[in-house]
Amino acid sequence: MSSTVQGLPPNYRTVLDVVEEAGPGSHVTAQEIWVRARALRPRIGFATVHRGLIRLHELGAVMKIDVAGGASAVYEPAASPHAHFRCTGCGAITDLQYAVPAQTVRRLAERHGIAIEREAVTFTGRCAHCG
C-alpha cells in the first residue's frame, strides 16, 4: 500500500497512487501514468511523473519493466518476482508465474564474483489470440 511509503512529495505520492490503482499486471507506460495522474492533479508535468517513477523504483515501490522490442518501459506495483511475455503480434504484455530459483541465482553470483540485485525474465512469441 502507498501508506507504507513515508515522506514522499505530494506529486510522487500521486504517481504511486496511480500505479497502485492500476494494480499488479497492469503494465502501464509513463505516458499512461501521466494521463491518469492529471485526473487527480491537472497541472502535474510529465517530467515530474517520470522523476517520481525513478524515485519510486529506487525505493522499491514500483517495478520498471523493459521488455525487448517494446516501444517504451512499463511500470507496475512492486510484487513477487515474475516473468513477462510479450506478443509480437499485438504487443500485449502479460505476466507469467516464473522466477529463477534463488539457489541458482546465488550459485551464478558466487561463480562470477558478482552481486545480483535484480533479475528480469521476458519471453516473446505469439499469444493465444494472435495465433
Place this chain on the structure above:
Amino acid sequence: MSSTVQGLPPNYRTVLDVVEEAGPGSHVTAQEIWVRARALRPRIGFATVHRGLIRLHELGAVMKIDVAGGASAVYEPAASPHAHFRCTGCGAITDLQYAVPAQTVRRLAERHGIAIEREAVTFTGRCAHCG
C-alpha cells in the same frame, strides 16, 4: 560461420562478418558494428548496417540483446541461449551460463496458451570490480 548463410547481399555479409569476428560474448552496439564495417567497406551507411542486423536477426544468425537500463541494444553471434548480467556501476555486460529449462518453458506456454519463441534473462547488480 558466415559460410552457413547463403544468398546474403554483400553489405549484410559484411555486417555478419563483423559480428562474427567480434565473437560470442562481445556485445557490440550497432554503432560499433558500423565503425568496424567501414574498415571493410568505407562507404557503408549506418542504415544499411541496421537493416542488416534486423535481417540477420530474423535469419537467426545474430542475437539482439536489449538489456534493461542499457543505453542501446547490443548484438552477438547466435549461440546457445544464455543469460546476461549488467553491472550498474560500469555498465559492462557479461554472459552467464543460464537458461530457463525447456520443460518449464513448455509448461508455461501450455498453461497460458501461448507460443514462446524467445526468452531473455538478464540480471543486474554489481560486478566484482565495482564492488
Place this chain on the structure above:
DNA sequence: TACGGAAGTGAAATCGGTTCTCAGCTTCAG
C-alpha cells in the same frame, strides 16, 4: 545484348521515449 522489376543502398530526416535545464515555488529547520 536490352529490358524491367525487385531488391539493396546511403544520406538525411524523422520519430518516440527519456532526460535535462532552468526559473520559480514550496517546505521546513532553526
Place this chain on the structure above:
DNA sequence: CTGAAGCTGAGAACCGATTTCACTTCCGTA
C-alpha cells in the same frame, strides 16, 4: 522570518532506432 534544500512544470535537448527517398545494382527474361 530566513535561508537552504528540495520539488515542480514547461519545454528543449538528447539519443538510439527507424523511415524516407532517390539512386544504384542485381538478375531473370526475351
